[in-house]
Amino acid sequence: MKDIITINECSALRFIPENQYAGWQKKAIEALKLLESGQGKGSDFLGWIGLPSGTPQELIDQIKNICNDWQKDVELVVVIGIGGSYLGAKAVIEALSHSFSFWLSAAGPQIVFAGQNISEDYLAELDDLMKTRSIACIVISKSGTTTEPAIAFRLIKQHILGRYGKEETKRRIVAITDKSRGALRHMADRQEYRSFVIPDNVGGRFSVLTPVGLLPIALAGIDIEDLIAGALNMEHVTAEKKADNPAVKYAALRNALYSKGKKIELLVNFHPKLHYVTEWWKQLFGESEGKEHKGIFPAGVDFTTDLHSMGQYIQDGERHLFETVISVASANRSLTIPEDLEDADGLNYLAGKHIDECNKMAELGTCLAHVDGGVPNLRIEIPSLNAYNLGALLYFFQKACGISGYILGVNPFDQEGVEAYKKYMFALLNRPGFGTRGEPDANHR
């Protein structure tokens, strides 16, 4: 059986002295052992490792029940969440939906997101939209008090309540939150919303395979059992304590390159639908590793689009970056370049070729050119864009991130730095319990 995920490191290894790479491989295997032992930093948050094998059928059935229920009469589902409660679902839905699904969707509700910003214009315009559609809402928050989703939920809850009344509101709001604690859990219980649990031991950026990701993804018409099955494959593959485990390989390579002064990693795709997989990856690695004044800066480019914007910099700018390409072997659709009698554009040499073949040659040509220019290039190869392979890819990145963070020596499962702006914001907004410099009072929080 061909592996779902293959790492091609040829064009990266030439930038790492041969006698040093073995050391990085060894460190990566040690880091994997530490991760799986549950003895490393942040080990209260390792619940994500066993999610694929541990998802009960009952959870899948509950999710399907909501899908069937809303299928009947809901046209628009507003999914409220930020960070890890937003990016996983957004990434999978964008990757697996029709590029113009907002105009051409099949049966089933459309999905829009809210609570991922504090834009007055965005929320007012969402209100314009909600008025024209039969709506329902999923609200995702462990605490229920994170400012962005809490503001959005207050508005949308009032909209639903005012429009549909108390009883029907129970059917149109689903909460995904803590098992027993927090404002949203209490609200859900008291108002009798249907609800799902975010496990205690799974952090936001590792939560795509919990209801946080699974419910919105299922509502978008994507097969979540396939998604989980792909992740399960990777749960097995990435558990192997050896150097050709793809998660070990990727973690070793990126740390080796970082040690050589490559301080920016560009996650590269050649498929516009993967844009939000990159955004999800940026959170995963940036929030896991960007601490103690270290960590690779995660950035993304969508090629060939961005070859015509960031391409010049990558080719010839500062030599502090490397590229990691998500390479998709096959397109899902079939379209060839037509013959043209006049050939004014000079493209007849491509006539009859699949467009994806040109894309592949752009991908290969870019790798050759950038390596010439001094940019290490490593490739993560998957067979095609479907739920199974995407589940595998996301799990692979999570596992590699845990390993990589341990190699770096940080706790990859906390995010203390995210609180800093909130303290100042609360003080500026005169939130009770916050002093003028944003220090919480002793008896709050």
Add this chain to the structure above:
Amino acid sequence: MKDIITINECSALRFIPENQYAGWQKKAIEALKLLESGQGKGSDFLGWIGLPSGTPQELIDQIKNICNDWQKDVELVVVIGIGGSYLGAKAVIEALSHSFSFWLSAAGPQIVFAGQNISEDYLAELDDLMKTRSIACIVISKSGTTTEPAIAFRLIKQHILGRYGKEETKRRIVAITDKSRGALRHMADRQEYRSFVIPDNVGGRFSVLTPVGLLPIALAGIDIEDLIAGALNMEHVTAEKKADNPAVKYAALRNALYSKGKKIELLVNFHPKLHYVTEWWKQLFGESEGKEHKGIFPAGVDFTTDLHSMGQYIQDGERHLFETVISVASANRSLTIPEDLEDADGLNYLAGKHIDECNKMAELGTCLAHVDGGVPNLRIEIPSLNAYNLGALLYFFQKACGISGYILGVNPFDQEGVEAYKKYMFALLNRPGFGTRGEPDANHR
């Protein structure tokens, strides 16, 4: 009269020794003089400087004629272009359209883009969409042979021709291309498409105020005369040879920070609609400065969304970055946070406040927190998001980019590095005239 664009440098200057900053200001003024003298590197491509004051009324009228013509019966306009032939229009249209315009648009055609990638899935799915709508097409390319737009145009041209016939096709395709040379110019003349000229002395990333940007922007219902008027204001303001010229100030600050090891610039917004202004800016600065193994790496974040992904890294990761915030003083819409009797989410301390007020405190709190964390923060302040202010902002960035590139010592108006991947790609695709290593034959190109 209040300036449209104000630079607030307080939280950046503390990272620059006082005795050094005057030197950077002086260099910036010298660079501006060089730019305006037309004696600097790449001075064949300075046509953009005088575009706002030099736009003939006739051009505006021709654009309006097309808008009026297509208004009657065109539902979907496909705009074909890549790089500078894509990002300017995309940035302005996204910034000034309703967040859900694809569902709630007023009269007038919808705009979609093509030719900005080589994705087989994207083009096949665009074909699905085109079949359901009355369509027209704008094709933008100086040469007409750039691979991505040429492939898209070949497909879309055949679609239009097959569906509407030869005569009607003349009405439904508009070409924006070179005055006299190139494949697209010849095609346009022979097929009798209506056409517009891309001036010889304006490069792609500086072309948003030529028909390249103006026609698609006008078709989206945006007032291009306001856009040009805002840019015209900045044409005057940024011509002043003094240190408080905002373009001089921004160019001096970013080069001073770069000299202190701040190698990544994060363009920050707090308004999701500005996402593509950041993408446009990344091309502008990355392609202008990323050469000779130098230049600041341009990256972008959309806050507060990305405070919950990249926020941790910015707060605590490697200290090699600084932030430039586009700060918008007023929201366009009005929405306040409602009171809630139960106050389960604890948000009643915000009840009655405008959402934008919270956003502003998030912005200010973020600045305080990141500066605490060692991240210089400079701010570009504009009054609101409208065509006039956006025209000013884009022109400001272009002028600052020219100045900044000259301070850095590069030619900010070429982009040799963009060709590198194409050579390999052409060789791999067996394009006539390209050898196996991608070297063009002597008698081609």
